[in-house]
Amino acid sequence: MKIGYKILPALFLFALACRNEKKEIVKSLDLYLPSDLEVTLWAESPLFYNPTNMDVDIKGRIWITEAVDYRNFRNDSATHLYHAKGDRVMILEDRDGDGRADTSKVFVQDKDLIAPVGIAVIGNKIIVSCSPNIIVYTDENGDDQPDKKEIFLTGFGGLDHDHSLHTVYAGPDGNWYFNVGNAGPHVVTDKSGWTLRSGSIYTGGSPYNTKNNGNMKSDDSCVWVGGLALRVQPDGKGLKVVGHNFRNSYEVIPDSYGNLWQNDNDDEVIACRTTWLMEGGNAGYFSTDGTRTWQGDHRLGQEAFTAHWHQEDPGVMPAGDRSGSGAPTGIVVNESDALGSDYLGMLLSADAGRNVIFGYHPALHQSGYDMGKREDLISSVLNSNGNYVWHDTANNKKKESWFRPSDVTIGTDGAIYIADWYDPVVGAHRMDDSVGYGRIYRIVPKNKKLTAPKIDINTTEGQIAALKSPAINVRNQGFTRLREKGETSIPLVQPLLKDDNPYIRARAVWLLAQLGAVDEVLKNPDVQLRATAYRALRQTGRDMLPYAQAMIKDTSAFVRREVIISLRDWTYEKKKPLLLELIKQYDGEDRWYLEALGSSLQGHESDIYPEIVKIFGEGKAPAQWNRKMVSLAWRLHPPEAIPALASRAGDTTLTVQDRLAALTALGFVNTKPAAEAMLALSKKNMPDISEAATYWLAFRQSNDWVDLLDWKALDMNPYYERKLAKMKLKKQTILDKRQPLDERRFRAQQMALDTVGGQLLIGMAEEKTLPEDLLPIIEEKIFLNTDPTIRMQAGKYFKHPGSDKSYSIPDMLLLKADVPNGKTVFTTRCSSCHKLGDKGNSIGPDLTGIGKKFENAALLDAIVNPSAGIVFGYESWLVNTNDGATVFGFLLSENKRSIVIKDVSGQKHVVDKKNISSRKKQDKSLMPDPASNNLTEKEISDVVGYLKSR
Numbered sequence: 028m029k030i031g032y033k034i035l036p037a038l039f040l041f042a043l044a045c046r047n048e049k050k051e052i053v054k055s056l057d058l059y060l061p062s063d064l065e066v067t068l069w070a071e072s073p074l075f076y077n078p079t080n081m082d083v084d085i086k087g088r089i090w091i092t093e094a095v096d097y098r099n100f101r102n103d104s105a106t107h108l109y110h111a112k113g114d115r116v117m118i119l120e121d122r123d124g125d126g127r128a129d130t131s132k133v134f135v136q137d138k139d140l141i142a143p144v145g146i147a148v149i150g151n152k153i154i155v156s157c158s159p160n161i162i163v164y165t166d167e168n169g170d171d172q173p174d175k176k177e178i179f180l181t182g183f184g185g186l187d188h189d190h191s192l193h194t195v196y197a198g199p200d201g202n203w204y205f206n207v208g209n210a211g212p213h214v215v216t217d218k219s220g221w222t223l224r225s226g227s228i229y230t231g232g233s234p235y236n237t238k239n240n241g242n243m244k245s246d247d248s249c250v251w252v253g254g255l256a257l258r259v260q261p262d263g264k265g266l267k268v269v270g271h272n273f274r275n276s277y278e279v280i281p282d283s284y285g286n287l288w289q290n291d292n293d294d295e296v297i298a299c300r301t302t303w304l305m306e307g308g309n310a311g312y313f314s315t316d317g318t319r320t321w322q323g324d325h326r327l328g329q330e331a332f333t334a335h336w337h338q339e340d341p342g343v344m345p346a347g348d349r350s351g352s353g354a355p356t357g358i359v360v361n362e363s364d365a366l367g368s369d370y371l372g373m374l375l376s377a378d379a380g381r382n383v384i385f386g387y388h389p390a391l392h393q394s395g396y397d398m399g400k401r402e403d404l405i406s407s408v409l410n411s412n413g414n415y416v417w418h419d420t421a422n423n424k425k426k427e428s429w430f431r432p433s434d435v436t437i438g439t440d441g442a443i444y445i446a447d448w449y450d451p452v453v454g455a456h457r458m459d460d461s462v463g464y465g466r467i468y469r470i471v472p473k474n475k476k477l478t479a480p481k482i483d484i485n486t487t488e489g490q491i492a493a494l495k496s497p498a499i500n501v502r503n504q505g506f507t508r509l510r511e512k513g514e515t516s517i518p519l520v521q522p523l524l525k526d527d528n529p530y531i532r533a534r535a536v537w538l539l540a541q542l543g544a545v546d547e548v549l550k551n552p553d554v555q556l557r558a559t560a561y562r563a564l565r566q567t568g569r570d571m572l573p574y575a576q577a578m579i580k581d582t583s584a585f586v587r588r589e590v591i592i593s594l595r596d597w598t599y600e601k602k603k604p605l606l607l608e609l610i611k612q613y614d615g616e617d618r619w620y621l622e623a624l625g626s627s628l629q630g631h632e633s634d635i636y637p638e639i640v641k642i643f644g645e646g647k648a649p650a651q652w653n654r655k656m657v658s659l660a661w662r663l664h665p666p667e668a669i670p671a672l673a674s675r676a677g678d679t680t681l682t683v684q685d686r687l688a689a690l691t692a693l694g695f696v697n698t699k700p701a702a703e704a705m706l707a708l709s710k711k712n713m714p715d716i717s718e719a720a721t722y723w724l725a726f727r728q729s730n731d732w733v734d735l736l737d738w739k740a741l742d743m744n745p746y747y748e749r750k751l752a753k754m755k756l757k758k759q760t761i762l763d764k765r766q767p768l769d770e771r772r773f774r775a776q777q778m779a780l781d782t783v784g785g786q787l788l789i790g791m792a793e794e795k796t797l798p799e800d801l802l803p804i805i806e807e808k809i810f811l812n813t814d815p816t817i818r819m820q821a822g823k824y825f826k827h828p829g830s831d832k833s834y835s836i837p838d839m840l841l842l843k844a845d846v847p848n849g850k851t852v853f854t855t856r857c858s859s860c861h862k863l864g865d866k867g868n869s870i871g872p873d874l875t876g877i878g879k880k881f882e883n884a885a886l887l888d889a890i891v892n893p894s895a896g897i898v899f900g901y902e903s904w905l906v907n908t909n910d911g912a913t914v915f916g917f918l919l920s921e922n923k924r925s926i927v928i929k930d931v932s933g934q935k936h937v938v939d940k941k942n943i944s945s946r947k948k949q950d951k952s953l954m955p956d957p958a959s960n961n962l963t964e965k966e967i968s969d970v971v972g973y974l975k976s977r
Contacts, residue, residue, distance in 0.1 A: 050062060050063065052403075052409070056068060056468070057407060058405055058406065058407055058430070058468070059403070059405065059406050059407070059408070059409055060404065060405040060406075060470065061404070062473070063367065063369075063472060063473055064366065064405075064470050064471070064472060064473060065470070065471060065472075065473045066405060066468050066469065066470050067126055067127065067468070067469050067471075068127070068466060068467075068468060068469075069089075069121070069126070069127055069128055069444065069467045069468060069469035070089070070119050070127070070128035070131070070466070070467040071464070071465065071466045071467070072462070072463065072464045072465050072466075074117070074119060074128060074131035075091045075093060075117045075119065075131055075465055076093050076095050076108060076462075076463035076464070076465055077093050077094045077095050077097065077108075077448055077460075077463045077465055078091045078092070078093065078094075078433055078434070078446040078447070078448055078465045078467065079092050079093070079094045079142070079143065079144045079145075079433050079434070079446075079448065080092045080143070080144055080145050080146050080156075080193075080194055080357065080433065080434050080446070081146065081434050081436055081444065081446050081467070082146050082147050082148045082194075082436065082500055083148070083436060083437070083438050083439055083444070083498040083500070083501065084148045084500075084501070085439070085482050085484060085493065085496075085501050085504060086120075086439075086479070087120075087121075087438060087439040087440060087479025087480075088118055088119060088120045089118075089119045089120075089128070089438070089444060089467065090116060090117070090118055090119075090134070090146055090148050090153070091116070091117040091118075091119060091146070091446065091467075092114070092116055092140075092143040092144065092145065092146045092155060093110075093114050093115050093116075093117060093143075093463075093465075094114060094142040094143065094144070094448075095108050095109065095110045095114055095115070095463050096109060096110055096113065096114050096140075096141055096142060096187075097141075097142040097187070098142070098187065098233075099141075099187070100187070100233065100234050102461075106461055107461045107463075108461065108462055108463040110136065112136050112137075112138060113136055113137045113138035113139065113140045113141070114136070114137070114140040114141060114142060114143060114157075115133050115134075115135065115136040115140070116133070116134040116135045116136075116140070116143075116146060116153065116155060116164075117131050117132070117133060117134065118131065118132050118133075118134050118171060119131045119467070124478060126469060126471075126476075128467070132171060134153065134164070134166075134171055134172070134173065135153075135164055135172075135173050137162075137176075139157065139160065139162060140155065140157050140162075141157065141186065141187045142157070142187050143155050143156060143157035144156060144157070144189070144191060144192070144193055144194075144277075145157075145192060145193045145194035145195060145205070145278075146194065147194060147195040147196060147197070147203075147500050148500055149195075149197050149203075149261075149500050149503055149504070150503070150504050150507070151165055151166045151167060151169070152164070152165050152166075153165075153166065153173070154179070154195045154203075156191075156192035156193055156194055156195060156205065157191075157192060158183045158184060158185035158186050158188065158191035158192045158207070158210070159181050159182055159183045159184065159185070159186060159192075160178050160179070160180070160181045160183070160192075161178075161179040161180045161181075161183075161192060161195065161205070162176065162177070162178060162179065163176070163177045163179045164176050165177070179263055180215055180217065180259070180263065180266070181215065182213065182214045182215040182216065183207050183213050183215060184207075184210045184211040184212055184213050184226075184236065184239065185207065185208055185210035185211075185236065186233065186235040186236075187233050187235065188208070188210045188232050188233045188235070188236055189208065189210075189232070189275060190208030190209050190210035190229070190232060190236075190254070190274070190275040191207065191208055191210055192205070192207050192208075193205060193206045193207065193208070193276070193277055193278050193279075194206075194278050194280075194357075196278075196280055196281060196499055196500065197499065197500050197502070197503035197506075198258070198281040198285065199281065199282075199283045199284070199285055199502075199506070199533065199534055199537040200285065200537050200541075200562075200563065200566045201261070201503065201506060201507065201510065201537075201541070202258050202259065202260055202261070202265075202566075203258070203259050203260070203261055204256070204257070204258050204269070204279060204280075204281050204287070205256075205257055205259075205279070206254065206255060206256045206257065206273070206276055206278065206279040206289070207254060207255050207257070208254045208273070208274070208275035208276070209227055209229045209253040209254045209273065209274055209275060209312070209313075210229065210232060210233075210236045210239075210275075211225055211226040211227060211229070211239045211253075212224070212225065212226035212238075212239050212240065212243065213225045213226070213255065215266065217259060217263055217264055217265065217266035218262060218263035218264050219263075219264040219265065221246050221247075221264075221265075221266055222245060222246045223245045223246075223251070223255075223257075223266055223268065224243040224244060224245045224251075225243060225245065225251040225252060225253070225255055225268075225271070225317075226239045226240050226241055226242075226243045226252070226317060227239060227240075227241045227252050227253045227313045227317035227318075228240070228241055228313065228317060228318055228319065228320060228918070228920065228921055229253070229313075231902060240317075240318075240921075241313065241314075241316050241317025241318040242316040242317060242318055242922070243317075245268070247268075249268070250315070250316055250317070251268050251271045252271055252272045252309075252312075252313050252314075252315065252316065252317035253271060253272045253273055253274065253310075253312050253313050253317060254271070254272070254273030254274060254275055254276055254291070254310075254312070255268055255270065255271045255273070256268070256269045256270035256271070256273075256276070256279040256287060256289065256304060257269065268307075269287065269304075269306050269307065270287065270289075270304045270305075270306070270307065270308045270309075270310065271308075271309060271310065272309045272310045272311055272312050272313055272315075272317075272343075273289070273291050273310045273312055274291055274292060274293050274312045275291065275292060276289040276290060276291045276310075276355075277290065277292075277355060277356040277357060277358070277377075278290075278356075278357050278358045278434075279304060279358075280358050280359055280360065280499070281499075282360040282362065282530065282533075283362055283502075283530040283531070283533040283534045283537075284530075284533045284555050284558070284559045284562075285533075285537070285559055285562045285563070286303060286304075286396075287303070287304040287306070288301075288302075288303060288304065288358055288360060288374055288389075289301070289302065289304050289358065290302075290350070290355035290356075290358055290376045290378075291310060291312070291355065292353065292354050292355045292380075293312075293335065297331055297332050297335070297349075297351060297352070297873050297875055297876070298331075298332060298335045298336070299349075299350045299351060299352065299353045299354070299355050299378070299380075300336065300346045300347050300348055300349055300350060301347050301348045301350055301355065301358075301374070301376045301385070301387065301398060301401075302344075302345065302346060302347020302348065302398065303347065303389060303395060303396040303398075304344075305344055305395065305588075305592070305619055305622070305623065306592050307592065307595065307626050308344035308622070309342055309343050309344060310336065310343070310344060310346075311336040311337035311338065311340065311343035311344070311346070312335075312336065312337075314337075314730075314920070315340075315342060318730070318920050318921055318922050319730065319919055319920030319927070320917075320918075320919055320920065321334055321335045321336070321337065322334075322917065322919055322929065323919030323920040323927055323929070323935075324337065324340075324726075325869075326339075326691075326719075326722060326726075327718065327719055327722050328719075331862075331869060331873055332346070332349055339688075339691060340691070340695070341625065341661055341662045341663075341664060341691075341692065341695055342622070342625060342626075342662070343622070344618075344619070344622055345395070345618050345619065347398050348387065348398040348401055350376075350378065350381075350385065350401060351381075351876050352380065352381070352875070352876035352877060352879055352880045353378040353379075353380035353381040353879075353880060354378060354379045354380030354381075354880070355376060355377065355378050355379075355380075356377040356378065356379050356432060356433045356434060357376075357377040357432070357433060357434030357435045357436070357446070358374070358375065358376045358377065358435070359374075359375050359435050359436050359437055359499070360372070360373070360374050360375070361373045361374075361375060361437055361443065361497070362437070362497060362528070362530035362531075363437060363441040363497035363528075364441075364528065365440065365441020365442065365471075365472070365477055365497065366441065366442075366443070366470070366471070366472050367472055370386075371528070372388060372389075372529075372530075373386045373387065373388055373404070374386070374387040374388070374389055374398075375404060375435045375443065376435075377432040377433065377434060377435045377445070378432070379431040379432055379433060379448065380880045381406075381408075381879065381880065382406055382407040382408055382430045382431070382432075383403050383404075383405070383406035383407075383408070383432070384403075384404045384405045384406070384432055384435055384443075384445060385401050385402070385403065385404065386401070386402045386403070386404040387399055387400075387401055387402075388400075391554065391555070391585055393584055393585075393614075393616070393617040393618075393619060393620065394583075394584035394585045394587065394588035394617050394619045394620040394623070395585070395588070395617075395618075395619035404443075404470075405445070405468075405470060406430075407430035408879075429449050429450060429460075430447055430449070431447060431448045431449060431450050432445050432446065432447055432448075433446050433447070433448040434446040436498075436499075437497045437498055437499070438469075438477075438479065438497065438498060439479045439480060439482075439496050439497060439498045439501055440477040440478055440479045440480075440497075441477050441497045442469050442470060442471045442477050443469070443470040443471075444467055444468070444469055444470075445467065445468040445469075445470070446465070446466075446467055447465060447466040447467065447468065448465055449464045449465055449466060480492060482496070482501075484504050484505070484508060487519060489505075490504075490505045490508040490509050491505060491509075491519065491523075492505070493505030493506075493508075494506055494509065494523075494531075494534055494538070495523075495526075495528075495531050495534075502534065506534070506537070506538055509538060510538060510541055510542065513542065514542060514543070514544075516538070516542060517539065517542050517544050520535050520538050520539055520542070521535070521539065521544070523535035524536070524539075524548070529553075529555070532553075532556060533555070533556065533559050536548050536556060536559045536560050536563055537559070537563045537566075539563075540560065540563030540564055540566065540567055541563070541566070541567060543567075545560050545563060545564065546560075548560035549561065549574070549577065549578065554583040554585055554586060555585075557578075557581065557583070557586050558583070558585055558586045558589045561574060561578060561586065561589050561590065561593070562589060565593055571593055572601070575590050575593060575594065575605055576605065578590050579605055579608050579609055580608070580612075584612070584614070584617060584620055587609055587612060587620070588619060588620050588623045590605070590609065591606070591609055591620070591623040591624055591626075591627050592623050592626070592627070594606060594627045595626055595627045595629075599631045599634060602627065603634075603635070606624070606627060606628065606635070607635075607638060607642070609624070610624065610635075610639060610642065610659070611642060613655055613659070614655070615653060615654030615655035615657075615658055616654065616658075621658055621659070621662050622662070624659070624662070625662045625663060628663060632663040632664070632665040633665040633666065633667055635663070636660075636663060636665045636667050636668060637667070639656070639659050639660075639663075640656070643655045643656035643659070644656040648674075649671040649672075649674045649675045649678070650674070650675060650678045650680055650681055652671075652675075657675075657685070657688070660672065660692060661688055661689070661691070661692040664692040664693070664695050664696050665696075666696055666698045666700065666701070668692070668696070669693065669696055669698070669700050669701050669704055670704075672689045672690075672692050672693045672696075672704075673689075673693060673704040673707070673708065675689035676689040676690040676693060676708055676716055676720075677708055677711060677713070677716065679713065683715050683716075686715070686716055687715070687716070687719055690705075690708065690716060690719050690720060690723065693705055693708075693723075694723040694726075694727065697731045697732065697735075698735070699735045699736070701732075702724070702727065702732045702735040702736050703736070705720050705723050705724055705727075706720075706724060706736065706741075708720040709721045709723075709724055724736075724741070725935070726935075728741075728937060729920065729922075729925050729927045729935075729937040730920060730922060730927075733922075733924060733925065750781075750783050751783055751912055754778060754781060754783045754784040754787050755787070755911050755912070757774040757775075757777055757778050757784060758778065758784075758787050758791070758911065760774045761774050761775045761778070761798065761801055762796070762798065764798070768800065771798070771800075771801060772801060772804045775788070775801045775804050775805055776804050776805075776808050778805075779804070779805050779808035779809040779811075779812065780808055780809075780811060780812055780813075781812075782812065782813070782814040782817060782930075782931075782932065785809055785812045785814060785817035785821070786817065786913040786914065786915045786930075787911075787912070787913045788805060788809065789817070789820050789821065789824060789905065789913065789915060790905060790907045790913030790915075791913075792824035792825070793824070793905055793907070793945070793947065794907060794944075794945065802825070805825060806825045806826050809821045809825060810825075814931055814932070817915075818955050818960075820903070820905070820915060820949065820951065822951070822955075822956065823949070823951055834891045834957060834964055834967070835964070836884060836887045836888060836891060838964065839887050839964050839967060839968045839971075840883060840884060840887070842964070842965060842968040843968075844968050844969050844971060844972020844973070844975075845965075845969045845972065846969070846972045846973050846976050848966070848969045849966075849968075849969035849970045849971070849972045849973030849974070849976075850973045852962070852966045852969055852970050852973075853970050853973055853974075854866075856960055856962065857970065860931070860954070861873070861874045862874065862875060863875055863974075863977060864977070868933075869933075870931055870932075870933065871901060871954060872901060874974065875977070876977070877974055878974045878975040878976070878977050883971055883975065886971045886974060886975070887967065887968075887971055890957060890962075890967050890970065890971070891956070891957060891967070892956075893951075893952040893954035893955070893956060901917060901952070902917070902918070902948055902949070903915065903916065903917065903948075903949040903951065903952070904916065904917070904918045904928060904946060904947065904948055904949065905946070905947050905949055906926070906928060906938055906943060906945070906946045907943070907944045907945045907946070908938060908942045908943055908944060909942050909943070909944050910942060914928045914930065914936045914938060915928070915930060916928045916929050916930035916931060916936075917929045918948075919935065923940075924939065924940060925937055925938060925939050925940055926938050926940065926943075926946075
């Protein structure tokens with residue numbers, strides 16, 4: 028039994044026992060789900076189109092945001108459904124109670140709504156998330172028409188972009204929670220005048236997302252990065268970051284305990300994940316300051332998922348469940364037992380890329396949560412094994428991989444509702460369905476009718492019923508009304524502390540805290556209720572010192588970690604004695620606890636380090652440190668720890684893993700002694716350590732250690748520099764028309780066949796300095812270059828011998844794939860840049876599992892038209908320098924002084940901005956088109972068959 032299970036209520040233990048029994052999976056409506064549930068088609072177009080998000084009101088109606096005008100800059104309004112007056116918010120209702128919507132109406136259509144991806148109905152306020160704005164429409168008279176429109180907050184990046192503003196949820200504390208993706212910058216001032224500033228290196232995905240940068244400081248002096256989870260008061264004041272450094276978490280949702288849950292995705296097929304979000308957590312997508320991609324920080328020997336989410340970096344929270352390929356979207360916690368006790372507490376995560384709603388039963392583990400076993404709640408593919416089912420429509424056959432769940436929510440009736448944006452593609456900022464078809468499914472227990480209760484919010488009974496509702500934003504209405512009554516509500520709410528449903532007990536705790544009657548819950552035997560009571564008290568503005576002093580010796584690490592988090596903004600003098608006591612109780616293994624300590628000690632690492640040495644390491648050589656001392660030194664890595672870290676890194680009595688961890692900590696100390704210690708370790712006769720130390724030196728010279736050593740004297744890349752010097756001499760020759768033509772042609776041929784020389788020729792073509800009399804020989808030879816990047820980019824500037832060749836995707840779909848030949852073609856033509864399983868290279872995106880994410884047509888399109896949807900981080904840049912060099916590849920990082928480009932061989936080039944004569948983002952993918960790769964239609968079909976077979 029995992030740590031934490033024994034403290035769960037009896038109802039949860041019963042549910043856990045039920046889940047040990049294997050459920051039969053049945054098929055209904057061409058969807059697979061457990062045999063004790065049934066699914067019905069609740070609504071479909073033309074009642075609404077392209078559903079991106081949904082919410083439930085107190086009447087049990089479903090509200091939908093449409094994205095008909097999604098990607099108008101790419102889609103032709105003559106062939107795609109288009110709303111010239113802007114996108115709409117729709118209200119759907121099942122008036123006759125037969126389990127299917129029979130009416131729909133337009134609540135609002137607004138030109139300010141361009142592909143909104145978030146909606147919340149909180150009382151008479153309808154909050155729509157549509158970058159750059161959170162818009163609040165108020166229906167003051169209840170006629171389902173907005174009487175007032177307010178731009179609640181503005182300044183978010185991501186106009187007409189998926190990586191933008193997402194849904195607002197009313198938390199159990201009465202505040203509003205929402206999130207925004209990494210299409211920044213986000214510069215937002217709340218209604219009290221406090222300004223958030225957040226950004227990263229990410230651009231692209233739309234013509235509006237062209238400028239962004241990391242290392243921006245907000246008014247709290249913190250550097251927040253990438254996608255964010257945010258909290259704000261309903262009056263627009265008190266904007267606060269509660270988590271950051273996501274890529275594009277589609278939703279961040281609070282449960283009734285105040286826990287935050289999120290899924291996050293990337294175009295890398297290995298990278299999707301679902302996790303609990305610790306308050307203030309760094310999710311680890313970019314470097315800590317947002318100036319580098321994960322590829323830029325990918326270290327020697329690191330597995331890609333670990334590197335992707337910076338899991339071996341101090342300051343980053345655990346990644347949670349690694350769900351693999353996909354495109355996660357909506358997320359919700361089912362806090363109702365209407366579907367049966369087995370589904371109470373299930374975290375539901377929609378994945379449009381995998382055609383599935385995943386289910387989790389997270390459980391307390393150490394001071395955080397273990398996600399438990401992931402299961403398929405409902406899917407269009409049998410057990411997600413890639414065996415697609417076929418669905419007959421009125422017009423033709425469509426693969427059921429068109430099931431693209433964009434959102435999942437719980438109705439007031441306790442049923443699960445799933446919005447399906449029916450489309451053949453997901454990702455790459457595209458929409459291929461021209462008619463905007465959409466569906467909503469409803470999941471209920473088999474042979475049981477669920478009905479939406481009638482709630483009169485003006486009565487006490489209705490307010491209690493609203494507070495107990497399965498629908499998250501409906502609960503807020505009961506909470507607000509009962510809070511407004513003040514102390515008279517206490518006897519009404521206290522009985523809820525004994526409710527059979529643990530989530531209702533948690534809601535009572537939040538309300539009682541704001542009514543001044545929650546102190547006794549701090550002694551409750553339920554760990555989660557104690558933690559919730561402490562969280563709730565923090566929101567009341569009380570002096571937390573007495574409560575912190577009382578809770579620092581709690582038997583639960585989960586509760587103690589909550590105390591640690593609460594100390595972050597206290598003065599060091601005030602929190603030091605409390606933190607020292609909490610440090611003494613650290614077990615040396617709990618990463619959540621360790622990250623909470625690091626967060627609360629930020630800026631005071633040097634102050635606390637001597638005290639920690641006294642507790643865990645006094646009188647011991649660094650090699651003799653226990654796990655507590657080792658991990659604290661790794662996480663805090665103050666300058667005072669440099670000698671000890673260097674000693675551990677160079678001590679051959681330790682395991683290589685322990686020595687590399689010490690080296691990593693050293694790599695995060697931004698002082699000259701740390702750089703000098705790393706330099707010394709690079710020169711030791713210890714292959715593992717010296718190689719890793721050399722990596723750190725080469726890596727840090729372009730960012731945090733740029734001013735710490737004389738990098739020119741170190742000559743970190745002599746091989747490339749020598750080859751570049753030779754190619755520059757050849758370039759000088761071909762530009763000198765006084766030289767014989769045959770000599771110039773010979774040198775041009777050598778350059779065209781060389782990787783560095785080919786880059787120089789492309790740079791010259793871009794700047795239009797290439798002599799025309801050499802074009803024939805260059806065109807003849809450059810497409811024979813061994814570097815596929817050179818061959819691909821050459822197609823933009825030179826005439827390809829096979830440039831007239833065309834490919835027909837419809838014809839290729841009719842070909843029968845030869846899987847063994849596809850494997851051969853992939854191995855010989857593709858694996859030099861792409862990994863598949865444990866084979867191949869990580870130059871381009873990892874293709875492991877891509878056959879589950881995309882159907883045949885989409886895979887064929889990606890090969891035939893590689894530049895149609897370029898994955899972020901794999902856009903190509905061409906940089907020319909003042910001294911005549913050309914660098915071509917991926918932009919890994921950028922700061923005020925330099926940029927880092929990784930070429931197709933994996934070589935990283937640090938380029939001083941002062942030395943750049945031109946830089947241009949290329950419109951073509953680094954992946955060569957099939958003509959450049961000399962592929963036939965049959966070979967392409969075979970490769971797709973091979974990918975699907977995997």
